[in-house]
Amino acid sequence: MKAVGITSHGGSEVLELIDCPQPEIESNEVLVRIKACALNHLDIWIRRGLPGLKLKMPHILGADIAGTVEAVGSLVRNTKPGDEVLLSPSLSCMHCEYCLSGRDNLCAQYDMLGLRSPGGYAEMVKCPSVNVLPKPANLTFEEAASVPLVFLTAWHMLVGRVDLRPGEIVLVHAAGSGVGIAAIQIGKLLGARVIATASTKEKLDKAAQLGADDLINYSEHDFLDEIKRLTNKRGVDVVFEHTGEATWEKSVRSLVRGGRLVTCGATSGHNGNLDIRYLFSKQIALFGSYMGGKPELLEVLKHFESGRLKPVVDRVLPLEAAAEAQKALENRAQFGKVVLTP
Ligand SMILES: [Zn+2]
Incomplete structure (x- = not known):
């Protein structure tokens, strides 16, 4: 599949269009065909390199993802191929005291899509089924991808x-x-x-x-x-x-x-x-404060379904323009989210 990855840390020039294998899912995971991935400042910090952050290269950035379910593992019951979804970016152990009390953003194993795990600057991504949420029907894929992290x-x-x-x-x-x-x-x-x-x-x-x-x-x-x-x-x-x-x-x-x-x-x-x-x-x-708990995201999404909260998309660019998109963020040229579409 097509993706934009990094093989080293640095400026926007380290973002490269790469061809990489499609992710293979485990029995509790879901494969998602990405329709939109919104950028965050986090992407730029990861691209530049963070203290203690060791990545398996090439690494694919991107935490905020919306798309359609392509395939599900044998144990997955909450979604099926063809469903329109957005992904909760947070990955955690799901069995420590923090995870079990809805405060997974305090989990010692806390990770995010695009942080240590492969993210959304790609045609496909995989994640645990617990991360798959129905896309609010009144939002486009670009709008839905603009919601979770911020x-x-x-x-x-x-x-x-x-x-x-x-x-x-x-x-x-x-x-x-x-x-x-x-x-x-x-x-x-x-x-x-x-x-x-x-x-x-x-x-x-x-x-x-x-x-x-x-x-x-x-x-x-x-x-x-x-x-x-x-x-x-x-x-x-x-x-x-x-x-x-x-x-x-x-x-x-x-x-x-x-x-x-x-x-x-x-x-x-x-x-x-x-x-x-x-x-x-x-x-x-x-x-x-750092991210938020999974229950909080469910609460936030209700306000999008009712229209009380609205996503703000500044611009939509093709995946190949990831470097240009990140530069816009670095130059504070935008009002709202910059979104990539594969
Ligand atoms: Zn945990």
Whole structure:
């Protein structure tokens, strides 16, 4: 089958069109013919190489996959050939205390499609049958592939970790990113007031269309000054962080007394200063968050079926254009998800 793989770590030039054998399924696994695979920043981190990450080369990237079932193993009962599906990206042991309590994202053996296991930059992928979920009928394959990783991540952050409440104010950084788009919509769904930041007026206009109540152009204004102005010096209840070093200190200072900061990433750098006096005297809470549990994804998908949450696809490119697609993400040229189709 055709795939885009890497045989070494590096820049986008290491992405190569390769011909590789079709995956062979075990009795509890499903073979899926891929119709769409959405990109994530995770793909770029893996391509560049992560500490301690040893991959079997050539490695196929891509966590967010939608397609049709091609074949099922002899023990599989929950799906059959021809079904239109999307895949939960999370792979885990399914028998430890975390997995059995729906917190598989804390499993010691946690993995994802495209992380250590082969992913979706290909014509076919295999996964355990537990990862196969029905595609919401009102979504195209491209839209369905745009959902799992970013909406699960943002849901776990705002619902699972900080329990965002109606009437609270949440600051969402980088509104044009995949998790930003998800966080704006989830914030509104939960009844919060959403303040969104982005670098251009065009992106802010789109954030407003998704429901953001207040907008900050961080290339023109200091976002901390704007938070003070917009909240009458009060500060926000929750900061949705994923940019890291560039925003960290001011994100902490944007919080109201007793506020919560939740972070799932550090795309701009991974060192953040923290004045410990500020942390204890303002009684601030800092939350780390990584993906989300399988039950949370099922909950998220219900809101897509009802139309309360909407995928945002920026562009669809052929699989062969994987390098161009990743560059768009690295240059922050997109508003929403970049999707590959084989
Ligand atoms: Zn486990």
